Every structure is written in structure tokens, then in C-alpha cells.
Amino acid sequence: MSLAFGAKIPPQEYTSQIRIRVRLTEAIPRVRVRGFDLRIHEMAKVAARTDGLSEWELTCFHGMIRAISTHSVKWLDLHEPVTVESPAGFLNFQNRPFRQILHISSVGSQCEVVNEVELEKYLDGLVNAEFSAKWNAKAMAAQVIAARTYAVHRMGQARLNPGSRFDIDATVRDQVYDGSMREDFRASRAVDRTRGLVLMTQFQEKGEKKWIPLKAFYHSTCGGATEFPERVWGNPYPGFKKVVRCPFCAVSPSFRWSAEISNSQMAEVVQRGVAQDGVQRNWPKAALEFLRHGTLASLFVSRWGTEGRAAQVTVVWHWGQSEIQLPIPAPRFRGWFGASVLRSTFFQISPISQGHWRFDGRGSGHGVGLCQWGAKNMGERGYSAASILHYYYPGSTIRKLW
């Protein structure tokens, strides 16, 4: 993977109007856009102007986009990328309000939709999607700064590639964003009060030390200690040299959890996971044959990671008189079950009666960076936003970029 972490946005472009490109959908068959006085642009030229309220349906096909007005018989055949904007500032896409501009491009015969929106406005919408504006002001300020920092990091990375069409995903892959529907005054106030504040970390590139925006990961509940990014995704990131013990998130509803999974469900999930991801590099050659014809005999945590998190789970498979042991990295194993079943990798496995397995776990999410429930509790106890951030991102510095 590329180790180019440097922010590729020239410092003079760091203004409060800086815009982020948020990919709303990867590939959908048709796009419905509604709004007042819509302007449709084809490769930066105006292709259509409509007065008053109008609605368009767009379909995509290998570089061409057909826009059909749903109120008249009018249609346009356009070259991608097609841009739709409204001077009123809001557009309705899939029955949700979005600010500013939508870019539509084709992905084969499907459409990709990207919302270009001022970063500060994006954060307004994000607060209630990723966390809650009802939380105390200090914790919220810390979370908004973390979310802004994460976004600025992604923008810098995306812009290393001049052909990139978006900076960030609107899903759990990055930060969950569903437009302006959930903006409220508390969210806007938290964003406003922290305007331009970004966490920076020192990074050494070609012998030169520089400050760059941190990839400020955050998660719901760490369960007692945070985790290194390389243990979750395989890659290290600048600014995550230490994990921290967190005595603050014991108040979280998912501080402790358990899940019971039957042997047959377990076998099915593992088989499906392997079919999707392929065999692990360190598995013996006969692994697939065992998975196809044998039965799941046992499983256990075979390697422990930071502060008692599971790092690797081994499944034991029997076929006839033979046995095979298949180690799986715990984050991948968790991914196969889904985050709602195995809420974290902070678990222990024990057999219970009649071919059932029990997972006793702590925390929710990947565990890297800021622990949201810990931050909430710290804020309630009077810690400032800056001390919350320095606690979960040790060694980072808060800078005002605009």
C-alpha cells in the first residue's frame, strides 16, 4: 500500500468553503433528483435549466447519461459527468435533502452519485448520523473535530490520485452520511464552535518531518482499551503508536455483550466467508476439501492481541479420521458474522451444551482511536474537548486550518 500520507491539499485551499466529495451510492440503476430551478450541467456546460419545481430521472450507460423530466416528455442524452445543482441550495435525492451539488457518473450500466458539499455543512449532517447531538457539548466537540480530521485526511489521500471522483464514502466504510435531513441546531452549534479545528500528527517522509492530518478513526465502545490500526486492517497509520486504557466506557450499553451461535451456523458462516474471501495464505492445501466435505469440530482463540483482544481464531475441521486447523485473523472472522453479531474482537469463546458456542465480549466497533462512549463520559465528568482528544489520540496536536 502507498505510504503517501502527506496532505495533498495546498494550505491556501484550507478555507471554510473547502468542499468534500461524498460518494452517496456506488452503483444504482436510476437516480431521481427533485428540486427548485434545477440546473443540469454536462461536462461543465449548462444542458438544461428548469424553473420552479422539477424532477428528473437519470439512467447511466457506459459514459452516457439520459436525463428524463418526469413532468414533461423532455429528455436529454448527455456525456458524463453530469452535474445537478439548485440555486436554492438543496436537492432532493432518493427522498432525502442534500446540499449544493450532485455529480452523476456511470459505472457500467449503473450510476454513481457523489455529493459535493462544503465540509462544514457535511459535518452538520454527520453529527446525528454518526453520533448524537444530544450528547454533552464537550464530547460532541471532540467528536466533531475527530470527524472533520478524518474527512480532511481522506480528502488529502483521494487527491493524490487526480482521476478520483470522490473523497469519502457515505457508509460505515468511512463515515455514515445521509444528507441534511438530520441536521439540527445543536449539531450546527458544535460544528460552528470547532470550525476549522483538525488534529495533526507528526509524520516523517524521506527524512523530512511534517505535520499531517491524522486518520482519526473512532468507534462506539472500546471495552477497556483501544487497538492499533495495523491489528484491524493490517496497515499502520501515523499517529497511532500507543493504545490507551479506557476506564470511561463502562457506562456504554455494549460494554459487555454475548452471542450464542450453533455449530451448524458457525460452519455455514465460515464456509461462506471462505467462499467470499478465498483461503488464507497460511492454510494447508487441503483446507477447501475439508471445508467442503468435513465437519466443524471446534474453535478457539489462538492468538491474543492488545490488552486481551482476540487477534486470531482457529477453527478445527474433521474429515474422516483427519483433522485440520485453520487460523483466521479475528477482525476477518468478526466481519464474516457481521458487526451486529460479534460487536468487537474483544471476546472469549466457550462451548456450551448441544453444539452451541458462546461469545462473551466487551465493547463495540474496531477499537481504534476515539471511544465515543468513553468520550461521552469524559465530557460529563468535566474533561475538555482537547483533553478528550489528547487522551484517545496521544501525541496529536489540534490546529485551526481555517
Ligand SMILES: [Zn+2]
Ligand atoms: Zn472506551
